[in-house]
Amino acid sequence: MSGPVLDIRNLSVRLPKGGDRAHAVDNVSFSVNPGEIVCVVGESGSGKSVTAHSVMGLLPKGQLAPVAGEIMLEGEDMLKASGSRLRALRGTRMSMIFQEPMTALNPVVTCGEQIDEVLEIHTDLSFAERKDKVLAVMDSVRLPDPAKLYDAYPHQLSGGQRQRIMIAQALVLDPSLLIADEPTTALDVTTQAQILKLIAEMQQRRGTGVLFITHDFGVVAEIAHRVVVMQKGSVVETGTADAVLKRPEHPYTKMLINAVPTLTPPKREVKTGQLMLETVKLSKVYGGGGFFRKAREVRAASEVDIQIRSGETLGIVGESGSGKSTVARCIARLIEPTSGTIRVGDLDVAMLPERQLRPHRRICQIVFQDPYRSLNPRRSVGASIVEGPCNFGMSAEDALKKARDLMKLVGLSPDALDRYPHQFSGGQRQRICIARALAMEPEVLIADEAVSALDVSVQAQVLDLLDDVRRKFDLAVLFITHDLRVAAQICDRIAVMKNGIVVEHGKTTEIFAAPQHPYTKSLFEAAPGRNFQFARVA
């Protein structure tokens, strides 16, 4: 068949009244050819998912409705197709995989059955034939021991395996179009690399057209043939991957690409400040004990030794579940470590009871990952910022004055102090959280994935802010991330964690130049687009 598998022409999708703009998707046109991977990029809310869902006919009824244009799937207009026609096409001619492998699979149905369902709906095969086919497709997506996994429930699989099930389910009937909506965002770098490889491979083998949605330019660089850039519901630029990534035309595209941190750490002077934070053989074991419940024991951190000096940033990197947050929370004394020493300033806080932690509470502050949940939605941001100083006896007036200064410092208008968190964007909230931490005049600042939830462009700004306050107040910063690009930009030294153990520890430049530990190596290997030189345009 010649011609594009998917041809979207002048698609517009209206938003319900009271939204931030009139159309979620506004006059969008692009196409996907057989055997081609088209990446749609753009910041959060730009309409990527809505476009994808329009193709599948899965827009939430009564809320979003296509109002103009056509979506031609192999010459057939999806917007005009009846409900039953759409159902017949889904799974056979077009398939979709989603971002969250954890939630996209029905938790109470076995994996095999979920793949089988597609066959059951769309074919007349007997059970035995179907089962053979399911096992075959599971094998083709490299799932180990398909016969066993057939009867497994999704929760018994790892995230990567689940995403493979999703892919198997999408591809079992050889559709001509595969839509992947951020299929790897929730995965580890290493797993991400495998899945990307799998998608590319499957696509090549079967000649499927792929519409791949992402906001990660590394991923784009890794797999895209062509790129579509979206902003606020409109397509601002399309072109081949090479052209868009290396010679972006539209200012928005340029800005996005500029914000992608490079994997080459800048040169940094060696910090010689006073040793502010030191952990010795810090260990944390979750669970165990329990009278009525035999709790499972998890060694989340074992014998972690780290040191940070004033003015220095130590990064902890590692895959999900490696114990990064655990270390951070022990140091902030939100949880009590199982054993070991945590010296902050000249106080060992590891085992202190809450009452004696007051000095520590002032010195050591933390900024969390989720900007939407780290501010009390019911209190004005001003109240959140002055809370700490007031706890330590500062008068309300002085505290307020200080809060105004801090707002300016983090680049926000002091007048915004009596607004509520929901009136700010994610990046602004993260600034407020930093202001709240600074209000305590801390000497140690922990940032636990403080930028992971933010768009690339916003991420870059917050990273700059963090680095600036570190310099300005001579802070010892513990920076936790799973993103090597981010770590490269901000950390003086890096500790790599795996399964609760620090497997490698050293200067950022050295580690990035020559990783020693095999795990570290595999991490670097997996970083998408690592060999790609993004355009740097001012």
Added chain:
Amino acid sequence: MTAPAASTPLTTAAVDIPAPSKPTVWRKLKRNPSVIVGAAIVLVMIFIGLIAPLIATNDPSAINPAARNRLPMAESSYRLDDGTRKTMLHYMGTDTLGRDVYSRVIYGAQVSIFIGVTVAFFSVVIGLIIGMLAGYFRWLDGIIMRIMDGLMAIPAILLAIALVSLSRAGVLTVIVAIMVPEIPRVVRLVRSVVLSVREEPYVEAAITVGTPTLPLLIRHILPNTIAPLLVQGTFICASAILVEAILSFLGIGIPPEIPTWGNIMAEGRQVFRLFPHNILYPGIFLALTVLAVNMLGDGLRDTLDPKMEKRG
């Protein structure tokens, strides 16, 4: 350590654009028909209760054996102590003692709503305190929850029956009796909210800035319980009015000379088929009120429960 006195921004950030402000809770409530209708009916009922002395046509407990079991809109006359006769119209007829059902129903609003509101208020307040303690202090949790499980395992009506038979029937006894089994439910609710909220990053943030336990509970945790408690409170209120009626039906509720919708109905049930007005009118008031309170609760939940909100 230098104080962060600098007033120049370190990095340029997007200047504050006031995000389109979310519709306030109040405005959302006003848009919800079930809240509006529910609240309106409840307010009318409360109003009726308040002005009962003005709109009732007779003392609700004044008996007149000569004019018993009159149908609605019947007239009766009776002799006063000074020998004069007085005629009155019974909008809703009379009961087996010749008491004016209309006046009883009107006054019944006072007592029934009072019971509902009091039970709701106190079970919520007591449950809130216990639930916060159990949720926040892990060591207290085990003990408190075992006791609550025990209370909860006793079916509410049985406990009420047993408690009412404890001392003589009266409004207070009934209130306590209905309240006790409700408390564990509130405790569970509050505890679950506390348990989930205390894991919220903003609570941890408050801990790291050194907020002591009590202000932490009040400032950061308590407000999260208000919405679910408001909802739970309305349901408790509705069920209290109902349970009171059921206790009256079983003959162990509030003494009959204090009119409540429940015991007007309970007394009238013997003559239900001949004189249905004894059940009909208080029944309508009762069902309407409970319905309204339930609607209010549902509406509140739809607007206040963030889980519901997500669904759009």
Added chain:
Amino acid sequence: MISYILRRLAATVPVLLTVAVLVFLMLRLTPGDPAAVIAGDNATSQQIVEIRTKLGLDQPIVSQFFIWLTNTVRGDLGESFFFRKTVWELISDRIEPTLSLAAFTILIAVLVAIPLGVLAAYKQGTWIDRVVMGFSVIGFSVPVFVIGYLLVYIFAIKLGWFPVQGYQRIGNGLWPWFVSLVLPAFTLSVIYVALIARMTRTSVLEVLSEDYIRTARAKGQTEIKVLFHHALKNAAVPIATVVGIGVALLIGGVVVTESVYSIPGLGRLTVDAVLARDFPVIQAIILLFSLVYVLINLLVDLSYTIFDPRIRY
């Protein structure tokens, strides 16, 4: 699993002990004097004192409690103050009607409420949803006895389809048993249907916004199967929970329903015993109901493992 069940059973001990202490204290502190009730109208004070001694009511409360507790643990629930029968006999005699009524009610409720709830969730915001939810709110707002009287009036008196009252033991034939239970079970199920329908709607709604529902639709699955295969199974845990919690409601309703329909079950026995201050019977019944409540909720918890493979004990 087995060890979980054992641990849960062990955990019911403190619960039941709490119940036992509460109930016992409550009853012993009542002003009601069973001795006076037993002695009858013409009894002299002397006779009443004698009866009190015979029943052991003159001993200190603490020792009364321990005597009762040890006997109960040994399975001896004592003898009713009023009936010349042991509490065991009385209760076992009454279990069948109550059990039949409760089982029938739960069956009706589940069969009616779950489809209604699913329907309402699927048609969220439409008039179908409003009608179903309106009915469920009304179900919560009308006292059981009023529902009972209305049903009797319409279906027994006017239409003559069912008996007005009474209970036919299952031993007298399945059909009479069934017919005698229809009205009571429907009466009792109203509030239960309301409760379950509401919960079903809420949890199905919640599930319907989950990603895997979108996945199922993306596979081309039909709406019916999406609702009943994917959504309902995932919504089953909260529904089962509410069925379990609703047992408390059911027990309360049983008391009233049995009174209205003169069903000689445990509910009626409770009221009679309370009105007569028949302490051993009250204690045993409340303990029994609490035990049932705890066990049913244990069963419900165990049923989670069927609905949700992620749950393992």
Added chain:
Amino acid sequence: QQPQDVLRVVMHSDLRIVDPIWTTAYITRNHGYMIYDTLLAMDAKGEIQPQMLQGFTASADKLTYDFTLRDGLLWHDNQPVTAEDCVASIKRWGARDALGQTVLGFVEAITVKDAKSFQIKLKEPTGLLIFALGKPSSNVPFMMPKRVADTDPNTQISDFTGSGPFRMVREEWRPGDKAVYVKFDGYKPRAEPPSSLAGGKVAKVNRVEWRVIADQQQAANALLAGEIDLMEAPSHDLLPLLKGDRSIKLVEWNPLGNQYTMRFNQSVKPFDNPKIRQAVLYALNQEDFLKATIGDPEYYKVCKAMFVCGTPLETTAGMEDKLESNFAKSRQLLQEAGYNREPIVLLHSTDLQVLTNLGPVAKSLLERGGFVVDMQSMDWQTVVARRVKKDPPAQGGWNAMLTSWVSADILNPVMAGFFNATGDKAAFGWPNDPELEALRQRFARAGTPAEQKSIAEAVQRRVAESPTHVHLGQWYQPGATRPNISGWIPAPAPIFWNIEKGRGA
């Protein structure tokens, strides 16, 4: 079993206690009439007739009575009834029943002469012996086998063997559900036609089931629907409903009716003062109570006679100006007596239909008569528990309570418990009035009806002056049956012999 062999009955309450000597509960008495027989019984004219007896003779000096049993009397275990059994039964009854105690006080000896006859010797003559043995209502001297009658009077019996026309099916007795009786084939009825409790007791149905339907409305519905055949005591409010259905027959089965009474607690203030008690007599009137509870004048009668209207001892002596709601007089008396407005704690029972409405009426009338009333509502069993407390009202005691008597229980001052004025030994209320007691002693010894009548008048005058209780009116309880039921004999207690169930309807 043919359907017409089974009589399905709803009684006024649930049968729980089955020892009619041990308790005075009417339901237990009714149970007694099902399974037991009596030596003597009261006929429709109020005269005492032999029942189990062939007859009896009294000596000329009225000190020796000889009793002979009929032939062929059998216990339900088919053993013959003997004089020994009867003597044991009389003794047990005499130990518990109030009238029995009085009468046995006159008895010198009871001796068994042979299997069929026994003799009672008196210390001094009394007109009460024969009356007492034929006493129609609680506690009825029912005859039981000796092994049963030998049970300690303060312990309940557990052997239900009687010699009456029905026997109880023990296995089917489920308190709270039903009690079942079947015809006793070995019963030999007297040849005379039945007359009240006397005469031939011929069981005409094979099986009688007492069903418990606690809810009156539902019981009436069941009767209308034909699910039951007979309702002993439908609430008066339901009578119009039953009358409205032409198929239902209402039966006046108890011509003597019942009496409402208010009882004073004389052991605590203010009712320790006879004047204040008298004020109550002036403040109240019977019409209001009767209207409020019974409603239909067909079923009540204003009756100031303390020993029941329509009996030989009926009189209005001493009561002429009382019970007329003369509030002025009542207030005046209160003032004279120095009543300082301490609240009268009035126990009000809320769960017995026939009593529920009394409280509010009493409260309203008393308040208009100048009293301060604290009406406390509770279920009947709590009233029963409360009324035996002698404590002051503030500590859980009481001042007044309301109840109802079956007229047959209060036919004379000796048998009516509320006239007992022996202070602590008297029934709750504990009146202490030697003068009244003296009159009661005289009544017990009175030989002739005329003498009895004049003493009864004196008693009534005395009680009107220093009231022990107040009679609040006479009322009648009709029964209701399906149209195919016939033969219900009027008597002070509901009895089920002679009742027939026709085919159909």
